[in-house]
Amino acid sequence: MAGLSDLYQEMVVDHSKRPRNFRKIEDPVRTASGYNPLCGDRVQVFVKLENDRVADVSFQGVGCAISTASASIMTEAVRGKTVVEARTLFERFHELVTCGENAARNGASLGKLAVFSNVSHYPARVKCATLVWHTLRSALEGDEGTVSTEQ
Amino acid sequence: MNSMGTAVSQRGSANSKTAWDVQTVRAAFPILKQKVHNKPLVYLDNAATTQKPAAVLDAILGFYKHDCSNVHRGVHQLSERATDAYEGARDTVRHFLNAKDIREVIFVRGATEAINLVAQTFGRRMLGAGDEIVITALEHHSDIVPWQILCEEKGARLSVVPIDDRGELRMDEFEKHLNPRVKLVCAAHVSNALGTVNPVREIVRLSHAEGIPVLLDGAQAAPHFRVDVQELDCDFYAFSGHKIYGPTGIGVLYGKSALLEAMPPYQGGGDMIRSVTFEKTLYNSLPYKFEAGTPHIAGAIGLGAALDYVTGLGQERTESYERGLLAYATEALSAIPDLRMIGTAREKAGVLSFVLNGIHPHDVGTVLDYEGIAVRTGHHCAQPVMDRFGVPATTRASLGLYNSREEIDALVAGIHKVKETFS
Ligand SMILES: Cc1ncc(COP(=O)(O)O)c(C=O)c1O
Numbered sequence: 001m002a003g004l005s006d007l008y009q010e011m012v013v014d015h016s017k018r019p020r021n022f023r024k025i026e027d028p029v030r031t032a033s034g035y036n037p038l039c040g041d042r043v044q045v046f047v048k049l050e051n052d053r054v055a056d057v058s059f060q061g062v063g064c065a066i067s068t069a070s071a072s073i074m075t076e077a078v079r080g081k082t083v084v085e086a087r088t089l090f091e092r093f094h095e096l097v098t099c100g101e102n103a104a105r106n107g108a109s110l111g112k113l114a115v116f117s118n119v120s121h122y123p124a125r126v127k128c129a130t131l132v133w134h135t136l137r138s139a140l141e142g143d144e145g146t147v148s149t150e151q
Numbered sequence: 152m153n154s155m156g157t158a159v160s161q162r163g164s165a166n167s168k169t170a171w172d173v174q175t176v177r178a179a180f181p182i183l184k185q186k187v188h189n190k191p192l193v194y195l196d197n198a199a200t201t202q203k204p205a206a207v208l209d210a211i212l213g214f215y216k217h218d219c220s221n222v223h224r225g226v227h228q229l230s231e232r233a234t235d236a237y238e239g240a241r242d243t244v245r246h247f248l249n250a251k252d253i254r255e256v257i258f259v260r261g262a263t264e265a266i267n268l269v270a271q272t273f274g275r276r277m278l279g280a281g282d283e284i285v286i287t288a289l290e291h292h293s294d295i296v297p298w299q300i301l302c303e304e305k306g307a308r309l310s311v312v313p314i315d316d317r318g319e320l321r322m323d324e325f326e327k328h329l330n331p332r333v334k335l336v337c338a339a340h341v342s343n344a345l346g347t348v349n350p351v352r353e354i355v356r357l358s359h360a361e362g363i364p365v366l367l368d369g370a371q372a373a374p375h376f377r378v379d380v381q382e383l384d385c386d387f388y389a390f391s392g393h394k395i396y397g398p399t400g401i402g403v404l405y406g407k408s409a410l411l412e413a414m415p416p417y418q419g420g421g422d423m424i425r426s427v428t429f430e431k432t433l434y435n436s437l438p439y440k441f442e443a444g445t446p447h448i449a450g451a452i453g454l455g456a457a458l459d460y461v462t463g464l465g466q467e468r469t470e471s472y473e474r475g476l477l478a479y480a481t482e483a484l485s486a487i488p489d490l491r492m493i494g495t496a497r498e499k500a501g502v503l504s505f506v507l508n509g510i511h512p513h514d515v516g517t518v519l520d521y522e523g524i525a526v527r528t529g530h531h532c533a534q535p536v537m538d539r540f541g542v543p544a545t546t547r548a549s550l551g552l553y554n555s556r557e558e559i560d561a562l563v564a565g566i567h568k569v570k571e572t573f574s
Contacts, residue, residue, distance in 0.1 A: 003521075004572070007517065008514070008518075008572055008573075013572070016573075017509075017573070038529060039511075039512070039513055039528070039529050039530075039543065040529070040530055040537065040543025042543075062511075063511065064511035064513035064514045065511060065573065066513070066514070068511075122517065125513070128513060
C-alpha cells in the first residue's frame with residue numbers, strides 16, 4: 001500500500017492550491033461540463049482548437065485536491081496536442097490511475113501525469129482523477145450535456 | 152462506584168447503576184479490535200451503519216445453526232422455534248417502542264422501505280390532486296423521493312418547511328404549512344446530515360390539532376435515546392436495524408392500528424393472505440397484511456438481540472454518555488482554526504458535520520482513513536441540506552455508544568494532519 005504522501009505528492013498539492021489555466025475561455029470552440037453526483041464535484045472544460053490542435057485549454061469548477069490537480073495538470077499536458085493525441089493520452093492516463101504504474105504501458109511518456117500513479121491504490125478516488133478527462137473528451141467530441149461519473 | 156462485593160450482590164441493577172465503562176462496552180464488539188493502515192480502527196461512521204455486538208452475531212448464527220426454518224407455515228419443531236423467535240423479536244420491538252399492540256409492528260427492510268410502504272398504501276389511498284404532503288428541509292432522500300413519486304402520480308404538492316442557519320426547523324414556518332389540503336406530515340426525528348433533534352412532540356401536537364397524521368423517520372433517533380410512540384403520539388414511526396447495532400436488511404414500521412387496518416396491502420404474496428381464490432382474496436390481519444413473502448427471519452432475530460443489548464445497557468445511561476461525548480467532540484472540533492461546523496442546533500444527537508476551509512471533504516476523508524479513522528464525506532443523502540448551507544459536501548463524524556474520548560482526540564489529531572498535508 002502506498003503511503004499518503006505518495007497520493008498527495010507535492011506537485012498534486014501545489015496544483016490543487018494554485019490550479020493552472022483556471023479560467024474561462026471566451027468564445028471557446030468547444031466546452032463541456034462534468035459532474036460527480038457522489039461528491040458534488042463540478043467541472044467545466046474549455047477548448048480552443050486550431051487545425052485540429054488544442055491551441056488553448058482551461059477549466060473551472062469545484063472539486064477535491066485530486067480532481068483539481070488532475071484538471072490543472074491535464075490542461076498543461078494536452079496543450080498543443082492533436083485531438084487524436086489527446087484522446088490517446090487519456091487512454092494511457094486512465095490505465096495509469098486504474099491499473100497503476102507497472103501495468104500502464106509507456107509510463108515514462110506520461111510526464112507530469114505520472115504523479116497520479118498511486119491513485120490506483122485508492123479505488124474510491126479514481127473518478128476524482130478522471131472526471132475532468134471524461135469532460136475534455138466530451139468537449140473534443142462536441143457532445144452536449146453534462147458528463148456524469150454515475151450512469 | 153460500587154466495591155466488588157456490593158456490585159455482585161446488586162447484580163440485577165448493576166448494569167444501570169454503575170459508571171459507564173467504554174472499554175467494557177467496546178469489548179462486546181469484535182470488529183473494533185482491528186487495525187486499519189496499521190492504526191487502531193476509530194470508527195466514526197455510525198450514522199451510516201453501526202457495528203454489531205457479539206450478542207447479535209451469536210443470535211443470527213444461532214438461528215441458522217439450530218432453528219432455521221420458515222415461519223408461520225409449519226407444524227414441525229423447527230418451524231415452531233423459528234416462528235417463536237421471529238414473533239419474539241416483534242414483541243421486543245413492541246416493548247422497545249412502547250407500542251400498544253404487537254400488531255402495530257411491521258418488519259420491513261429498513262427505514263427506506265417503511266416510508267415507501269406508507270407512501271404506497273396510506274399515501275396512494277389518501278392523496279388526491281391538489282393535496283399536499285409536508286416534509287422538512289432536513290430530510291434524508293428516503294423521506295423526500297417516495298413523496299415526490301407519489302405527488303407526481305397524484306398531482307399533489309410537496310411542501311417543505313425550511314430550517315435556519317443553525318439547522319433547526321423553523322417552527323414559526325411549520326404552522327403556516329398546515330392547511331386542510333395537507334394529508335400527511337413527515338419529519339426526521341433526528342437529522343442524519345446535521346444531527347438536529349426535531350421538536351417532534353410539537354410537530355405532532357400542531358399537526359393533530361389540524362387533524363393531520365404524522366410520520367416520524369427515527370432512523371437516527373432510535374439508536375441514541377428512548378423512543379415511546381405512545382408518548383410521542385405519532386401515527387407512523389420508521390427505523391432501521393443496522394443503525395442500532397442490528398443487522399442490515401431489517402427495519403421496522405410502527406403504525407397506529409386504526410390507520411394500518413384502513414390501509415390497503417403493500418405487496419401481494421404469501422403470508423399476507425387469509426384465503427385466495429381466483430375470484431377474490433381475503434387479506435390477512437395485522438401485521439401480516441404488510442409482510443408478503445418469507446420475511447428476513449434471521450434479521451428480525453438479530454434486531455431483537457440488538458434491542459435487548461441496547462436496553463440492557465440502559466438507554467438513559469447511553470444517552471447521557473453520548474451527550475457528554477458529543478459535547479466534548481463539539482468543543483474539541485470547534486477549537487480547530489478554519490473548521491466550520493455545519494449544524495449547530497441546540498438539541499443534537501450523534502452527528503458532527505464540518506468543513507475545513509479550502510480542503511475538500513474527500514481529501515479530509517482519505518487522510519483520516521490513513522490514520523485509521525472512518526468518517527463519511529459527501530452529501531449524506533441530504534443534498535437539499537448541503538444546498539441550504541452552500542457546501543457541496545461535508546465531512547461527518549458520527550458517534551456510537553462504543554466511541555471514546557481518546558477516539559475524539561485521534562480525530563482532532565487527524566484533522567491537524569489533514570491541515571498539514573494541504574498547508
Ligand atoms: C434519517 C434517515 N432516514 C432514513 C435513512 C434510510 O435508512 P436505510 O438506508 O437503512 O433504509 C437513513 C439512512 O442513512 C437516515 O439517516
